Amino acid sequence: MSDAKLTTLTAAAARRMLDTRDISAVELTEAHLARIDQLDGDIHAYLHVSGDVARAQAVEADARMATGEVAPLTGIPVALKDILCTTDAPTTAASRILDGFISPYDATVVERLREQGAILLGKTNTDEFAMGSSTENSAFGPTHNPWDTSRVPGGSSGGSAAAVAADEAILSLGSDTGGSIRQPAGFCGVVGLKPTYGRVSRYGLIAFASSLDQIGPFSRSVEDAAIMLGAIAGHDPRDSTSSPRDVPDFTQALRENLRGVRIGIAREYRVEGMEPGVERACQDAIAQLEELGAEIIEVSLPHTEYALATYYITAPAEASANLARFDGVKYGLRLEEPTLAGTYETTRGAGFGPEVKRRIMLGTYALSSGYYDAYYVRAQKTRTLIKRDFDRAFETVDAIVAPTSPTVAFGIGARIDDPYQMYLSDVFTIPANMAGIPGVAVPCGFSDGMPVSLQVLGKAFDEATILGIAHAYEQATTWHERRPGERV
Amino acid sequence: MSLSLADVEHVAALARLGLTDAEKESLREQLSTILEHIAVLNRLDTSEIPPTAQVIALDNVMRDDAVWPSLSQEEVLRNAPGQRDGFIEVRAVLGGSDAEAEA
Numbered sequence: 001m002s003d004a005k006l007t008t009l010t011a012a013a014a015r016r017m018l019d020t021r022d023i024s025a026v027e028l029t030e031a032h033l034a035r036i037d038q039l040d041g042d043i044h045a046y047l048h049v050s051g052d053v054a055r056a057q058a059v060e061a062d063a064r065m066a067t068g069e070v071a072p073l074t075g076i077p078v079a080l081k082d083i084l085c086t087t088d089a090p091t092t093a094a095s096r097i098l099d100g101f102i103s104p105y106d107a108t109v110v111e112r113l114r115e116q117g118a119i120l121l122g123k124t125n126t127d128e129f130a131m132g133s134s135t136e137n138s139a140f141g142p143t144h145n146p147w148d149t150s151r152v153p154g155g156s157s158g159g160s161a162a163a164v165a166a167d168e169a170i171l172s173l174g175s176d177t178g179g180s181i182r183q184p185a186g187f188c189g190v191v192g193l194k195p196t197y198g199r200v201s202r203y204g205l206i207a208f209a210s211s212l213d214q215i216g217p218f219s220r221s222v223e224d225a226a227i228m229l230g231a232i233a234g235h236d237p238r239d240s241t242s243s244p245r246d247v248p249d250f251t252q253a254l255r256e257n258l259r260g261v262r263i264g265i266a267r268e269y270r271v272e273g274m275e276p277g278v279e280r281a282c283q284d285a286i287a288q289l290e291e292l293g294a295e296i297i298e299v300s301l302p303h304t305e306y307a308l309a310t311y312y313i314t315a316p317a318e319a320s321a322n323l324a325r326f327d328g329v330k331y332g333l334r335l336e337e338p339t340l341a342g343t344y345e346t347t348r349g350a351g352f353g354p355e356v357k358r359r360i361m362l363g364t365y366a367l368s369s370g371y372y373d374a375y376y377v378r379a380q381k382t383r384t385l386i387k388r389d390f391d392r393a394f395e396t397v398d399a400i401v402a403p404t405s406p407t408v409a410f411g412i413g414a415r416i417d418d419p420y421q422m423y424l425s426d427v428f429t430i431p432a433n434m435a436g437i438p439g440v441a442v443p444c445g446f447s448d449g450m451p452v453s454l455q456v457l458g459k460a461f462d463e464a465t466i467l468g469i470a471h472a473y474e475q476a477t478t479w480h481e482r483r484p485g486e487r488v
Numbered sequence: 489m490s491l492s493l494a495d496v497e498h499v500a501a502l503a504r505l506g507l508t509d510a511e512k513e514s515l516r517e518q519l520s521t522i523l524e525h526i527a528v529l530n531r532l533d534t535s536e537i538p539p540t541a542q543v544i545a546l547d548n549v550m551r552d553d554a555v556w557p558s559l560s561q562e563e564v565l566r567n568a569p570g571q572r573d574g575f576i577e578v579r580a581v582l583g584g585s586d587a588e589a590e591a
Contacts, residue, residue: 100567101567102566102567104559104563104564104566104567105559197542197543197544198544198546211541211542211543237551240546240549241542241544241546241549243544243546303532305528306528306529306532308525309525309526309527309528309529310529312522312525312526313526313529320503324503324504327504328569329568329569329576329578330567330568330576331567331568331569332567332569333569334569334570336570336579337579338579339579340578340579340580340581341504342579343578343579344504345504345505345506346506348503348504348505348506349505349506349507349508350506352505354511357505357507357511357515358515358518358519360503360505361496361499361500361503361505361515361519362519362522364499364502364503365495365499365519368498368499368502375526377539378529378530378534379529380539380540380541381534381537381538381539381540382529382532382534382537383539383540384537384538384539384540385532385534385537387540387543419518419521419522420521420522420525434543435543436542436543436544460543
């Protein structure tokens with residue numbers, strides 16, 4: 001099999017070929033490293049490529065497979081968003097303030113991938129500290145969308161989305177605080193899953209907004225997302241918010257038809273400014289779901305219009321507290337001044353980029369004396385209303401579908417000077433984070449030559465149902481088979 | 489909601505964030521715009537609604553009060569930009585202008 005074909009495999013297909021010895025982990029890894037070498041100058045999905053580490057892991061994986069002791073991801077090349085701590089590669093969060101930082105420990109998800117014998121190819125680009133919707137806020141330059149390199153890949157996990165779309169990794173991990181997995185997955189035409197808050201341990205994920213952050217996979221198929229979720233999910237004593245619930249075999253939930261499934265569509269998700277091509281593709285997708293046997297039911301999520309404002313208080317408030325630890329004392333950049341306070345201010349002023357400063361300022365303001373009740377507490381109360389909307393809707397439906405984003409990927413530079421316009425690209429993804437529920441983004445068509453994405457939202461800890469729906473839809477359509485470079 | 493330059497400087501001081509004059513001015517404008525959009529929340533009557541700080545159905549997660557292996561001193565110090573005799577080294581905390589800044 002040629003290298004070009006090896007880099008287009010799904011994890012499930014690669015697993016079969018590794019198990020039958022048609023290919024080796026070393027061949028698969030070398031094909032990916034060659035692909036990265038050839039293409040990543042144009043895409044810039046990676047901030048760090050761990051060639052030697054990956055090669056050593058591939059040799060180990062082949063030896064392990066020879067003994068017959070195989071896990072689902074043994075020998076599968078994976079990329080990690082550079083906000084996940086790793087002991088054998090730098091962890092930068094795409095920020096100057098973590099200059100030179102090598103984590104003394106692995107994130108729990110990284111540990112679990114190592115235990116499975118996955119090949120860790122490297123660390124992918126992101127908006128600085130995962131704050132952004134385009135990956136343009138990286139201190140190390142933007143990532144380019146593989147479908148059209150003049151456009152953004154989405155964000156914040158844009159590098160992880162682009163790596164899978166451009167055949168530079170079979171699977172990758174990102175983090176989703178307000179849409180940072182689902183939105184870039186949609187912009188890059190791949191599958192992206194935000195699990196339920198608490199399903200996956202956040203230990204070793206550099207914290208942005210602790211009550212919203214969740215780690216999840218990017219993949220080329222829904223089946224692969226189910227496999228990856230199975231590998232990383234489950235309780236971790238080092239994250240007290242991780243759930244002790246049992247983790248089902250998510251691949252068992254994949255189904256071919258949707259008979260007996262009740263799917264909600266929310267009237268509040270029809271917003272002004274929605275791109276007509278996106279609206280059309282999503283309506284066609286809903287018709288397809290109905291054809292597969294689903295019952296489509298209109299539901300109401302009346303507080304949807306307040307989600308964006310709620311998010312832009314809650315997330316910056318939590319971020320301003322979390323990012324206090326970057327002060328030039330314990331790790332990373334330090335710019336020494338005559339006083340300690342001066343050292344803090346100069347280090348943080350030089351180390352953080354514009355969007356991170358904006359959010360620290362916004363969050364500090366919302367938490368400051370005299371404004372705490374007016375902003376932070378009010379946002380927490382509105383969060384209750386948003387969550388209740390979903391609780392009520394899920395009394396009558398098993399899942400809710402909506403566009404992942406109101407537009408396809410926009411041009412690099414198009415929104416960078418207008419923070420609020422940038423924030424609007426997450427208007428459909430933010431409510432799920434506020435409610436803590438899972439969502440999966442799946443390719444559902446094209447508009448203006450760029451991928452469109454449908455998101456399926458589910459009840460807390462019911463990833464099985466949304467993966468089942470997304471799989472049935474995917475198998476009935478061919479969108480996921482299109483590749484960048486074969487634009488329609 | 490329009491912020492003054494003094495508001496921006498006050499918040500920056502709380503956040504220990506050094507800003508240039510140009511940054512202060514652009515943050516003043518941008519934060520004012522964002523706060524205007526956020527004011528949409530004032531349309532809702534939330535007086536009777538309890539706040540939600542987190543959405544998981546867990547509370548008071550306890551663990552055994554037991555000793556287990558942790559990172560070594562060497563591992564923890566490896567990333568510190570300044571260190572001496574097994575400690576992280578920083579400027580004096582007490583006295584001088586820091587004491588004023590705390591006041």
